[in-house]
Structures are given as C-alpha cells and as structure tokens.
Amino acid sequence: MDFPRALRDRRTRLRLSQLDLALRAGTTQRHLSFIESGRSAPGRPMVVRLAESLELPLRERNELLLAAGYAPAYPESSLDDPELAPVREAIDRVLHGHLPYPALVVDRSGALIASNSAFGLITEGAAPELVGPGRNVYRLALHPDGLAPRIRNLSEWARHILAGLGHLEGLRDELAGYVPGLEPSAGQLGFAVPLQLRSSFGDLRLMTTVTTFATAVDVTLAELKLEAFLPADQETADALSAAARSRVPAGPPPGQAPGNM
Numbered sequence: 001m002d003f004p005r006a007l008r009d010r011r012t013r014l015r016l017s018q019l020d021l022a023l024r025a026g027t028t029q030r031h032l033s034f035i036e037s038g039r040s041a042p043g044r045p046m047v048v049r050l051a052e053s054l055e056l057p058l059r060e061r062n063e064l065l066l067a068a069g070y071a072p073a074y075p076e077s078s079l080d081d082p083e084l085a086p087v088r089e090a091i092d093r094v095l096h097g098h099l100p101y102p103a104l105v106v107d108r109s110g111a112l113i114a115s116n117s118a119f120g121l122i123t124e125g126a127a128p129e130l131v132g133p134g135r136n137v138y139r140l141a142l143h144p145d146g147l148a149p150r151i152r153n154l155s156e157w158a159r160h161i162l163a164g165l166g167h168l169e170g171l172r173d174e175l176a177g178y179v180p181g182l183e184p185s186a187g188q189l190g191f192a193v194p195l196q197l198r199s200s201f202g203d204l205r206l207m208t209t210v211t212t213f214a215t216a217v218d219v220t221l222a223e224l225k226l227e228a229f230l231p232a233d234q235e236t237a238d239a240l241s242a243a244a245r246s247r248v249p250a251g252p253p254p255g256q257a258p259g260n261m
Contacts, residue, residue, distance in 0.1 A: 048065070109168060138161055205235075
C-alpha cells in the first residue's frame with residue numbers, strides 16, 4: 001500500500017483539511033503536506049498519532065503502519081485465547097443479564113459469536129444452516145429461508161441493514177439481491193427503525209441498541225458488537241416475558257447434581 005496515498009484517502013474520506021489533521025496530530029500543515037506528497041517519511045510515532053487523530057478503527061491503524069513500513073501496534077487475538085477469558089465471561093454476563101430480551105454478539109463480518117436463550121424467538125422457523133455460532137446474522141435476517149418471511153416491515157429493515165454494510169461489499173451485494181425493488185412503506189416515521197417480526201408469541205416490535213468495546217486496544221475486541229433487542233411497546237415486552245417463562249431451564253450435566261459445580 002502507498003502510505004502517502006493511504007493517508008490522503010483517509011483524510012479526504014473524513015472531509016478533513018491538511019490543516020485540520022495537522023492541528024489534531026500536533027504537527028504543521030507544511031510537514032503533513034510533505035508526508036502526503038512523499039517528500040518526507042514519517043516516523044512510527046507520527047504514523048500512530050495521525051491514525052489516532054483520524055480516529056481510525058484499530059485494523060486500519062495497523063494497515064497504515066504497515067503501509068509506512070512499520071510493524072502493527074495493535075494485536076489481533078483469538079477469542080479462545082486464555083488471556084481473553086475475563087472478556088468472554090463479561091460477555092456471557094451481559095447476554096444473560098439482558099434476559100428476557102434477545103441479545104447477541106457478532107464480529108466485524110456479522111458472524112455470530114454468542115447469543116442468549118431469548119434469541120431463539122427471533123430465529124424460530126429459520127433454516128438450520130442459517131442459524132448458530134459462526135453463521136452470518138445479516139444473511140439470516142434477509143435470506144428468504146431466514147427471517148425475511150416473518151418481517152412485517154422488510155423494506156425498512158433491509159435498508160437499515162444494508163446501510164451498515166459498506167465495509168462488506170460482497171455480502172451487501174448478495175443481500176441486496178434478496179430484497180430487490182422494495183420500497184419503504186408510506187408513513188414510516190419515528191426516531192428509530194423498529195423490527196416488526198411475527199412470532200409464535202404474537203407480533204413483536206423491537207428496537208436495537210449496539211454496544212462496542214470503546215477502549216479496546218485489541219483488534220478482535222474492538223470489532224465485536226453486542227446488539228440488544230428492546231421492546232418498543234408493552235405488548236412486545238409481555239410477549240418476550242411469556243416466551244421466557246415457557247422455556248424450560250436446562251438441567252445439570254449427566255452425573256452432576258443440581259446446585260453442584
């Protein structure tokens with residue numbers, strides 16, 4: 001990757017002038033101009049400062065460092081790494097604490113990392129090959145064998161999903177092919193796009209919130225997203241509570257008495 005061009009492309013993408021970025025990074029516009037023209041080679045600390053000033057995702061910061069000829073600054077760990085055990089435990093606690101409402105964790109590509117038991121109400125009736133850890137939740141949402149037949153406001157919801165897939169062009173093109181020619185229904189107003197979903201416990205109207213590890217310095221953690229579904233009305237809240245009461249708690253593993261760990 002050509003570092004001067006990579007830096008310039010990211011700056012212009014954010015609509016920052018050379019002066020704006022120079023002030024943020026604690027340098028001069030003249031120095032930044034020399035860097036972007038290739039007349040000056042920045043040191044590693046300057047590349048890090050520029051990447052931080054641009055507020056780039058950690059993956060892009062590493063790419064910028066590599067383009068400048070330096071080693072990446074941010075590790076990319078596996079979630080199975082023993083050092084991330086506290087993170088996995090925290091995720092499990094958050095997912096469980098959100099019950100009786102559905103919640104899930106996905107990576108940057110939309111692959112399902114984990115979910116709570118209430119998420120089963122969202123996925124009911126979907127083809128088995130679309131459901132489960134490692135499966136893509138965006139494909140699950142819009143595939144004809146996924147949630148699409150049960151989504152009452154498919155046009156709005158499809159556009160909501162596709163708008164967030166700019167970094168996944170191939171997946172975006174595939175999913176757009178599942179919902180061709182759909183137009184938003186008249187009168188869709190409000191502060192958020194709700195998911196209107198048919199379920200065995202009645203129609204659900206759900207809002208979503210997304211949580212990230214904002215202070216993560218590991219690429220893997222920084223790219224995880226926890227998406228939580230919240231009821232948009234009392235009927236949905238009642239339906240989710242009824243669904244939770246209907247689920248039979250899992251028993252202890254074979255040979256283990258209840259209450260023993």
